Amino acid sequence: MDRIRIRGGSTLNGTIPISGAKNAALPLMIAALLTDDTLTLENVPHLADVEQLIRILGNHGVDYSVDGKRLNQRASGGRTIHFTARAIVDTTAPYDLVSKMRASFWVIGPLLARMGVAKVSLPGGCAIGTRPVDLFIEGLKALGTEIDIENGYIVAKAKDGLIGNRYVFPKVSVGATHVMMMAASLAKGETVLENAAREPEIVDLAACLNAMGARIEGAGSSTVTIQGVPALAGARHRVLPDRIETGTYAMAVAMTGGDVTLQGTDGRLLDTALRALTEAGAEVSEAEGGIRVRRAPGRLNPVNVETQPFPGFPTDLQAQFMALMTRSSGVSQITETIFENRFMHVQELARLGARISLSGQMARVEGVEKLAGADVMATDLRASVSLVIAALAAEGETTVHRVYHLDRGFERLEEKLTACGADVERISG
């Protein structure tokens, strides 16, 4: 199993290219199931989750090519991939594929919309909470689907096709909003989704679906209206920049001090997080084609944050911000409101010398003078990168174990950090 070894103490200086967003690429790839034509996606990141989804889509009959080549080569970021689902050969998404990644469950929407039937294993994904699928079930039922749960599978049938309806999400869900938009695009009549998620990845999916011939309005607001169409066509779409990767590297610079330009991203995708960073003492400014983050060495200001659906502070940056606050000059409070078990990084940060106490969904982080290197274990995707951020500022050497979590969502992390002066190396095996 690969590990990452980090010798802390260097500042970060230079340029980091930001990849296409994992959380946009995954639903966009799934949208390829909605048409027998080719969907071409540009700026697709090279990540374990993307490769896994390619396998899952292949099981349903989706063929792909990467700029004319197959995928089994070490490709760098920004790939263009063509996906074609000429025919759906299997409407079952089996346990062994779906259990590895939460987003793969989302194939339920397109399979049902195109084929009138889908059998999808209950999903897996990061162990950050119970992560039920009740909103998907209720939402798809509202579109006329019959749903049974059999032996760990959701069996969904809409024999006469999906029928548009009004559905009010009782809770904001990114995944359920993606699925309902995809399903409703091929339903008969109008669907109105209320209390929809407003994340930039929702807007990106809606733009791609519209380019394929869908009629979606309001994506990015809490009311999304979809006029169903009989069929969708192919399209070409560029995956939006990864706002979580952007925020992660911005926090790494704030942690170590230095001056880094994050290239190919857009600060408007993560306003709230960048505001928190500025409050903490980093200087964030627009740069040609990206953003620039600077910080003079020294302690950070303590800042309280609470995770919220977009446009609030993203839960996917909570662990990284906590790592940053371990070096503040006071006490900060970090409240997690989205997932009930997303504090697995706390005990690992403690191995590096962090002082954090938990009370329910709130972490109290008392900044310390110094962190010291240690062996630590990645427990989930964003938790693992929070350990990297802490290790960059720790004295001595840190080894992060189980970095397969990291590979799900960070493309060429060692390379990007090393290019800016960090001492980071991957140890294979």
Ligand SMILES: CC(=O)N[C@H]1[C@@H](OP(=O)(O)OP(=O)(O)OC[C@H]2O[C@@H](n3ccc(=O)[nH]c3=O)[C@H](O)[C@@H]2O)O[C@H](CO)[C@@H](O)[C@@H]1O
């Ligand atoms: C691949 C991807 O894009 N993953 C992101 C997506 O996950 P994901 O789409 O799984 O997250 P959701 O927005 O659905 O989850 C938000 C909350 O709603 C709950 N819920 C969700 C569905 C449901 O049927 N019932 C229910 O109770 C969840 O348990 C959670 O407490 O949004 C999360 C919240 O921004 C991010 O942390 C993930 O990185």
Ligand SMILES: C=C(OP(=O)(O)O)C(=O)O
């Ligand atoms: C939690 C995440 O991913 P997933 O929803 O795929 O588990 C994430 O991207 O931080």
